[in-house]
Amino acid sequence: MMHSILLLEDDAAIASTVVYALEREGWQVTHAHLLREARGLMALQTFDVYLLDVGLPDGNGLDLCRELRQAGDARVLMLSARGEEMDRVLGLELGADDYMAKPFSPRELVARVRALLRRAMQTAALPAASPFTHDEAGQRISLQGQWLDLTRREYGVLALLLAAKGRILSREHLFERIWGLETDSMERTVDTHIKTLRAKLKAVDAREFITTHRGMGYSLDT
Ligand code: CA
Numbered sequence: 001m002m003h004s005i006l007l008l009e010d011d012a013a014i015a016s017t018v019v020y021a022l023e024r025e026g027w028q029v030t031h032a033h034l035l036r037e038a039r040g041l042m043a044l045q046t047f048d049v050y051l052l053d054v055g056l057p058d059g060n061g062l063d064l065c066r067e068l069r070q071a072g073d074a075r076v077l078m079l080s081a082r083g084e085e086m087d088r089v090l091g092l093e094l095g096a097d098d099y100m101a102k103p104f105s106p107r108e109l110v111a112r113v114r115a116l117l118r119r120a121m122q123t124a125a126l127p128a129a130s131p132f133t134h135d136e137a138g139q140r141i142s143l144q145g146q147w148l149d150l151t152r153r154e155y156g157v158l159a160l161l162l163a164a165k166g167r168i169l170s171r172e173h174l175f176e177r178i179w180g181l182e183t184d185s186m187e188r189t190v191d192t193h194i195k196t197l198r199a200k201l202k203a204v205d206a207r208e209f210i211t212t213h214r215g216m217g218y219s220l221d222t
């Protein structure tokens with residue numbers, strides 16, 4: 001997959017140096033001279049990394065940085081001619097991931113862009129959506145679109161694990177929340193329900209969703 005980079009820079013000499021250095025890495029670079037031009041390109045496609053100059057003939061690159069951050073996840077590196085502390089602080093406050101003051105070495109820029117691309121790929125590699133859906137009103141949970149046939153307590157355990165979003169819940173916690181004051185051997189009761197839950201989840205999806213943390217409790221991969 002080819003990485004795409006948007007460079008917003010009105011200085012022709014700097015832009016050509018940057019474009020040359022980035023293209024040599026095999027990255028696809030789109031160059032805009034003006035804010036208005038960059039906005040037009042961004043309406044057509046998203047880029048893996050945005051390199052934004054601060055001082056532009058038709059405005060301030062920091063505005064675009066703010067817009068990108070409000071619109072969602074984007075990797076932004078600000079380029080500033082002035083190298084002013086103010087731009088750096090503002091850029092990072094507005095959500096820029098990195099900042100470089102001109103003049104900078106193309107090699108250094110390439111290294112910083114590579115780091116941003118790596119982070120962008122890590123984000124993209126995260127699971128897009130949980131395989132579980134929880135219908136709280138109906139007190140039922142589905143896995144891969146299939147409603148699970150759970151007993152009331154199995155449902156209770158799974159619902160608590162889901163709500164914990166991967167955090168470890170101790171047996172004591174699960175027992176208190178689901179069984180309350182009923183007396184029974186706590187550990188065995190929870191373990192038995194976890195065991196039947198695992199079997200029911202496995203019947204739908206072979207992966208292991210529930211992790212046992214020895215001496216601590218259980219967590220759910222969502
Ligand atoms: Ca400029």
